[in-house]
Each structure stands twice: as C-alpha cells, then as structure tokens.
Amino acid sequence: MAIGVVRGWTGRALALATALFLGTSPSALHAGGKLNVVATTSDLAALAIEVGGDKVGVSAIARGYQDPHFVEAKPSFLLNLRRADLVVAVGLELEAGWLPPLLNQCGNPKVQPASQGYFDASQSAEILEIPAGPVSRAMGDVHPMGNPHYWLDPANGLRIATGLAQRLAQLSPGDAAYFQARLEDFRKRLGEAERRWDERMKPYRGRKVITYHRSWPNFAKRFGLQVVDFVEPRPGIPPSPGHLVALMARMKRENIKAILVEPYFDLKTPQSVARETGGQVVVLMPSVGGNKDTGDYIRLFDYDVELVARALQTDK
Numbered sequence: 001m002a003i004g005v006v007r008g009w010t011g012r013a014l015a016l017a018t019a020l021f022l023g024t025s026p027s028a029l030h031a032g033g034k035l036n037v038v039a040t041t042s043d044l045a046a047l048a049i050e051v052g053g054d055k056v057g058v059s060a061i062a063r064g065y066q067d068p069h070f071v072e073a074k075p076s077f078l079l080n081l082r083r084a085d086l087v088v089a090v091g092l093e094l095e096a097g098w099l100p101p102l103l104n105q106c107g108n109p110k111v112q113p114a115s116q117g118y119f120d121a122s123q124s125a126e127i128l129e130i131p132a133g134p135v136s137r138a139m140g141d142v143h144p145m146g147n148p149h150y151w152l153d154p155a156n157g158l159r160i161a162t163g164l165a166q167r168l169a170q171l172s173p174g175d176a177a178y179f180q181a182r183l184e185d186f187r188k189r190l191g192e193a194e195r196r197w198d199e200r201m202k203p204y205r206g207r208k209v210i211t212y213h214r215s216w217p218n219f220a221k222r223f224g225l226q227v228v229d230f231v232e233p234r235p236g237i238p239p240s241p242g243h244l245v246a247l248m249a250r251m252k253r254e255n256i257k258a259i260l261v262e263p264y265f266d267l268k269t270p271q272s273v274a275r276e277t278g279g280q281v282v283v284l285m286p287s288v289g290g291n292k293d294t295g296d297y298i299r300l301f302d303y304d305v306e307l308v309a310r311a312l313q314t315d316k
C-alpha cells in the first residue's frame with residue numbers, strides 16, 4: 001500500500017515534470033481526462049479505439065491507403081507525439097525509416113521505446129517468417145525481423161487489443177474495468193464476424209494465390225489460402241523480367257488465377273501478369289480506413305474476405 005502511494009506520487013511528479021519540460025499544463029496532457037494515443041498505423045488506431053472508447057483520443061500517422069513502410073514526416077505528427085501518453089507501433093522495423101526520427105524530435109520522454117508509454121504491438125502478436133539465420137540485404141529491404149503485416153489475422157487483432165487493454169489500464173488504472181468491458185465486447189463481435197468469414201471462405205480452403213508483396217501470410221494462414229509466389233521476388237525489390245517469366249509459367253502450370261495486391265503498388269505489372277495468364281488482380285485493402293468500406297477493424301476483414309471469395313469463386 002505504502003509502495004503504491006509512493007509510486008502514485010512518483011508518477012504524478014513525473015507527469016508534472018514532463019508538463020513543465022514541454023511548457024504545457026498537466027490538463028493539456030490529459031484533455032478531458034482522456035489518454036492521448038498516437039498509433040503509427042490506422043489498424044492499431046482502430047484497435048486502440050475498440051478498447052479505449054471515449055477514454056482515449058486516438059490519432060494515426062500512416063493513412064489506411066498509404067504504404068506504411070514509407071511515410072513522409074509532417075510537423076503535425078510531431079505535435080501529436082509531443083502530447084501523447086501512449087505511442088502504439090507495429091514494430092519489426094516496419095516503421096524503421098520514419099518513426100525513430102519523429103520520436104527523437106518530439107521531445108516527449110514518456111513515449112520513447114522501452115518506456116511505459118510505448119507499446120510495440122508485435123510483442124502481443126503471432127509473428128510469421130522470422131528469419132532463422134543472419135539477415136542480409138540480399139533478402140530484401142523491409143522485413144528483416146519477421147513479417148510485420150501481422151495485423152491481417154483477426155486472432156492477432158484480438159491479441160493486440162488484449163495487450164492494449166492492459167497497457168491502457170496501467171496508464172489509467174481508474175478506467176481498467178471500462179477497458180476490460182470494451183475488450184470483451186470486441187472479442188464477442190470479432191468472434192461472430194470470424195464465423196461469418198470462415199463460412200464465406202470455406203469453399204476456397206487450400207487454394208493457391210499469388211501476392212505482390214509479402215503482406216498476406218497471416219491472412220492466408222488464417223483463411224487457409226496458400227501464397228505460393230510473389231510478384232516482388234523479395235520484399236521491397238522490384239521484379240526482374242526473368243522473375244516474371246518464371247512466375248507466369250508457374251501460374252499457368254498450377255492454374256493459379258488470383259494476384260492479391262495493395263492499392264499503393266503500381267498495378268501495371270500485376271495486371272500484365274494477369275493478362276498473360278488468364279488470371280485477375282484483386283486489389284485488397286491492407287489497412288483500416290483505406291476506403292469508405294473499411295472504417296474499422298472488423299469491416300476491413302468484411303471487405304477483404306468478400307473480395308477474395310468473389311475472385312476465387314469466378315476462377316475455376
């Protein structure tokens with residue numbers, strides 16, 4: 001009990017010191033009693049809103065239609081980070097090109113990596129494609145620590161939400177029961193949605209698909225698809241003509257028709273591959289809010305599952 005009191009005062013003293021350091025009042029740090037959450041992506045922001053409800057104010061850095069590997073820094077991001085109580089990041093170096101400089105410059109000690117105000121969502125999630133040995137540039141540019149597109153499995157969404165509920169409760173202990181109730185409600189709605197998605201995808205389990213980038217291993221594993229090849233030979237490396245010739249030969253040989261692509265990649269190459277092979281390009285949305293039909297985490301899967309099912313339905 002005594003320790004709790006000491007800790008409480010230490011926390012308050014730190015908050016006050018932070019506030020003075022930043023030249024803002026403590027009330028500005030917790031406007032309306034809300035925790036300020038900055039998520040690096042719209043998916044993590046959506047999960048923070050699911051759990052945090054009206055006890056959090058959430059903003060996202062990367063938009064749902066943007067390539068999260070490459071985000072241009074804007075002054076507004078620094079302002080949001082300066083006021084943040086919690087930063088939620090994908091981790092696994094997805095944001096390696098742009099988040100560290102923003103954190104360095106924001107002048108907010110509370111949200112630096114390894115502090116309580118920094119939540120690395122990858123530590124709550126199942127991660128695929130973790131390299132077994134040493135990593136070299138030859139393996140590609142962007143996935144050196146395992147696949148960072150892990151939010152595209154609803155089980156990982158629930159794991160991340162669970163981790164977020166714990167972290168939000170640590171930052172705002174008085175709201176712990178509220179966060180827990182929101183988490184349980186999300187778990188229930190997600191479970192209902194998963195039954196719907198499973199039903200829709202059932203006829204297509206085991207089907208082979210091609211993807212442009214390695215964004216979909218968690219999605220494919222969850223819904224029983226086999227991603228057998230990629231338009232990009234390695235993450236972040238554009239395809240050579242030789243690679244495309246081999247890819248098209250394989251698609252014809254194995255009767256693979258669907259090429260799953262994110263909207264921010266150049267569609268010309270996948271479209272010409274599809275033309276040559278009698279296949280089709282399926283432009284999936286990899287992140288919440290990429291268009292008007294993907295406004296929250298569950299609707300993102302509603303959208304993608306329906307597009308994949310329709311594509312596999314027409315391919316025979």
Ligand SMILES: [Zn+2]
Nearest residue numbers: 142213214235
């Ligand atoms: Zn990637």
